[in-house]
Amino acid sequence: MSAFSITEPTRRQKWIAGILVALYALITVMPLVWIVMTGFKTGPDSIAYPPKVVFSPSLEGYVNLFTTQTRLTPEQIETLPPPETWYDRLVREREKTIVGPSRFGQRFLNSVVIGFGSTFLSVFLGTLAAYAFSRFKVPLKDDLLFFILSTRMMPPIAAAIPIFLMFRTLGLSDTRLGMILLYTAVNLSLAVWLLKGFIDEIPREYEEAALIDGYTRFQAFYKVVLPQAATGIASTAIFCLIFAWNEYAFAVLLTSGNAQTAPPFIPTIIGVGGLDWPAVAAGATLFLLPVMIFTIVLRKHLLRGITFGAVRK
Amino acid sequence: MPKPVIERVAKATPASFARRVRGFSDRTIAWIFVTPTIFLLLAINIFPLIWTIRLSFTNFRVNRINADVKFVGLRNYERILSDPDIWQTMQATAHFLFWTLFFQVLIGFALAWLINRKFRGNDLWTTLIVLPMMLSPAVVGNFWRFLYQPQIGLFNYVVGFFTGADPASFSMIGDVSLAPWAIVIVDTWMWTPFVMLICLAGLRSIPDYLYEAAAVDRASKWRQFWTITVPMILPFLMLAVLFRGIENFKMFDLVVQLTGGGPGSTTELTSINLKREAFEKWRTGYASAYAVILFVTVFGLASIYVKALNRVKER
Numbered sequence: 001m002s003a004f005s006i007t008e009p010t011r012r013q014k015w016i017a018g019i020l021v022a023l024y025a026l027i028t029v030m031p032l033v034w035i036v037m038t039g040f041k042t043g044p045d046s047i048a049y050p051p052k053v054v055f056s057p058s059l060e061g062y063v064n065l066f067t068t069q070t071r072l073t074p075e076q077i078e079t080l081p082p083p084e085t086w087y088d089r090l091v092r093e094r095e096k097t098i099v100g101p102s103r104f105g106q107r108f109l110n111s112v113v114i115g116f117g118s119t120f121l122s123v124f125l126g127t128l129a130a131y132a133f134s135r136f137k138v139p140l141k142d143d144l145l146f147f148i149l150s151t152r153m154m155p156p157i158a159a160a161i162p163i164f165l166m167f168r169t170l171g172l173s174d175t176r177l178g179m180i181l182l183y184t185a186v187n188l189s190l191a192v193w194l195l196k197g198f199i200d201e202i203p204r205e206y207e208e209a210a211l212i213d214g215y216t217r218f219q220a221f222y223k224v225v226l227p228q229a230a231t232g233i234a235s236t237a238i239f240c241l242i243f244a245w246n247e248y249a250f251a252v253l254l255t256s257g258n259a260q261t262a263p264p265f266i267p268t269i270i271g272v273g274g275l276d277w278p279a280v281a282a283g284a285t286l287f288l289l290p291v292m293i294f295t296i297v298l299r300k301h302l303l304r305g306i307t308f309g310a311v312r313k
Numbered sequence: 314m315p316k317p318v319i320e321r322v323a324k325a326t327p328a329s330f331a332r333r334v335r336g337f338s339d340r341t342i343a344w345i346f347v348t349p350t351i352f353l354l355l356a357i358n359i360f361p362l363i364w365t366i367r368l369s370f371t372n373f374r375v376n377r378i379n380a381d382v383k384f385v386g387l388r389n390y391e392r393i394l395s396d397p398d399i400w401q402t403m404q405a406t407a408h409f410l411f412w413t414l415f416f417q418v419l420i421g422f423a424l425a426w427l428i429n430r431k432f433r434g435n436d437l438w439t440t441l442i443v444l445p446m447m448l449s450p451a452v453v454g455n456f457w458r459f460l461y462q463p464q465i466g467l468f469n470y471v472v473g474f475f476t477g478a479d480p481a482s483f484s485m486i487g488d489v490s491l492a493p494w495a496i497v498i499v500d501t502w503m504w505t506p507f508v509m510l511i512c513l514a515g516l517r518s519i520p521d522y523l524y525e526a527a528a529v530d531r532a533s534k535w536r537q538f539w540t541i542t543v544p545m546i547l548p549f550l551m552l553a554v555l556f557r558g559i560e561n562f563k564m565f566d567l568v569v570q571l572t573g574g575g576p577g578s579t580t581e582l583t584s585i586n587l588k589r590e591a592f593e594k595w596r597t598g599y600a601s602a603y604a605v606i607l608f609v610t611v612f613g614l615a616s617i618y619v620k621a622l623n624r625v626k627e628r
Contacts, residue, residue, distance in 0.1 A: 009430045009431070013430055014430050014431070014432040014433075015432070017427040017428070017430035017432050018430070018432035018433065018434065018435070018438075020427055021424060021427050021428055021432075021435065021438050021439075021442075022434075022438050024420075024424060024442065025438040025439075025441040025442045026441075028441065028442050028444070028445060028502065028506075029441050029444060030467075031445075031453075031456070031457065031460055031467075031502070032444060032445065032448075034460065034467055035456050038459070047465045048465070049464055049465055049470075049480075050470055051465065051466075051467050051470050125349050125350050125353065126350065128345075128346035128347070128349070128350070129346055129347050129349075129350035129351075131346055132342070132343045132346035132347045133347070136339055136340075136342075136343035137343075138343055138347055147354075150612065151354075151358045152559065153559055153563075153608060153611045153612055153615060154362065154563075154604075154608050155562075155563035155565065155583070155584045155587065155604070155607055155608075156563065156565065156584075157563075157565060157584050157587045157588045157591065157592075157604075158365065158587060158601075158603075158604030158605075158607060158608060159358075159361055159362075159365075159604075160591075160592075161361075161365060161368070161591050161597060161600060161601055161604065162360075162361035162362075162364040162365050162368070162601075163357065163361050164375070165364070165375065166360075166361065166364075181353070181357065182357060184353065185353050185354060185356070185357030185358060186357075188350055188353060188354060189354065189358075192350060216337070217337060217339055217342050218337065218342065221342075242447060245449065246447075246448065246449035246450065246451075246452075248449065248450065248451035248565075248566035248570075249565050249566055249584075252451075253588070253592055262452075263449050263451040263452055263566075264451070266451075266452050266455065267451065267452070267455040267570055277459055280455070280456070280459070281456065281459075284452050284453075284455075284456055287449065287452055288448050288449065288452065288453075291447050291448055291449070292444055292447070292448070294447070295440070295443060295444055295447040296440055299436075299439075299440050299443065302443065302510065303510050303511070303514055306446070306507060306510070307511060307552070307556065310552055311511055311514045311549065311552065
């Protein structure tokens with residue numbers, strides 16, 4: 001584009017636009033920054049007025065997140081041996097003692113297992129189906145997008161009623177396997193549709209050349225098509241992972257003790273004597289950080305994923 | 314159009330030889346590849362839907378397994394449509410839907426329009442703006458409750474700082490008149506980037522020569538905006554509204570963590586109401602009928618909307 005182009009905005013326009021957008025961006029990340037900051041505050045600091053921007057950081061929130069504690073009277077404290085580790089000391093200063101690990105670690109692990117399990121399954125099945133939909137004549141092919149959209153129209157709460165009954169009959173309620181299968185099914189339609197878009201973009205001539213060279217159709221699929229589709233598969237996988245990671249409605253209705261993931265758990269974190277905001281914020285930070293990193297990695301493919309491939313750019 | 318190479322080769326190859334060389338036939342592979350997906354979708358998407366429709370004609374309750382399940386015809390539907398509470402819920406949902414779409418389209422379009430000026434560093438700012446959209450609504454909604462606390466909350470402090478109001482004098486989620494706006498604010502914060510991204514794609518798809526031609530014809534910037542930018546971006550905006558509309562009609566996680574439907578039932582959106590009927594009062598048959606009504610509503614509205622969208626696209 002030449003320097004004298006009519007459509008090129010002037011320097012001043014660029015400056016004004018830049019400042020306005022930067023301002024909005026800063027406002028938008030404020031709550032997120034506040035979550036991270038609150039995680040490193042002490043209890044009193046977190047509820048101080050006016051809100052504290054400058055404070056001495058403390059790991060109290062994280063210690064409270066990973067442990068369960070009880071309150072002690074001064075007499076009880078005197079009978080105890082002196083604290084051994086830094087986190088023991090931190091808790092002792094608040095006149096409490098650690099009685100064991102909290103359930104956060106286990107809930108977080110559930111999120112990881114269910115997230116990766118369902119992502120693997122939906123991408124695996126989705127790639128196969130997408131290839132078939134892209135290359136062969138398959139019944140129902142034309143109705144696919146409509147079908148995908150309509151499965152997304154059902155409120156999750158509505159779908160949860162029969163699934164709740166079905167899982168109870170099959171013995172899948174409150175199991176990781178049940179949640180993996182459920183999230184796979186929810187993600188699968190999106191995965192198939194996105195992957196079909198990516199595979200459609202790979203020229204058929206590559207496979208045809210391979211077939212003529214004596215590859216079977218299956219070899220052509222995994223030696224020629226799969227490597228070409230690797231970027232598409234990776235970004236689809238991240239989308240599936242983020243969905244399963246963030247999902248709340250099914251998780252809160254269908255799981256309780258055993259397979260509960262982190263989103264229904266984090267809001268229920270309660271410290272000794274009232275809601276412990278630093279611990280909640282610490283949990284939220286650990287939980288949200290991976291997604292923030294993925295978002296930055298994924299930003300080129302973001303649009304395609306969130307619009308089910310309707311907008312490709 | 315010439316036939317694909319493979320078909321020509323296939324025709325030229327003797328059948329017996331072809332089978333030996335190519336392993337499974339394409340037909341078999343297609344079925345092997347598609348069957349597991351179809352099976353899973355049928356089991357977890359279609360089958361529950363049919364089951365819900367069947368349950369909606371009964372008085373079944375999950376917490377009373379041994380009670381007789383009676384077929385009650387359309388009585389569940391009659392009761393829902395004549396229930397004033399449900400209409401109140403619908404109003405709350407409509408309020409939420411209208412204002413979130415309004416603000417998200419307005420701010421989202423404005424941001425996209427600014428970002429399209431291609432100033433330096435816009436990639437960085439865009440990524441920052443997009444962050445909230447990707448995060449867990451339940452976890453974020455829960456934290457916003459903290460930001461909305463009177464006195465200690467950051468939101469109240471900032472509002473107080475700029476307006477001079479006492480931060481302890483108002484409670485966004487405790488006040489009947491403010492709570493509906495509290496959920497609109499958080500949803501707008503979270504989902505404006507979605508509309509922004511789609512608008513940006515729309516703006517970038519408009520070829521420069523249209524503006525150049527208009528400038529040669531001495532059309533004012535204002536006129537260019539209304540005769541080129543707006544018509545070209547309309548299909549994109551409508552698509553964004555479709556997606557956000559469907560999502561916000563079934564909104565659950567963010568709002569349930571933020572207000573829990575309260576105070577009273579001022580922010581009790583349809584999904585929250587449905588959850589109460591199905592999983593707290595355990596009126597399974599009734600809730601199923603409710604679910605069917607919601608599904609038909611979204612489905613009907615979305616179909617009409619998609620028709621309109623296609624007409625705009627063709628123009």
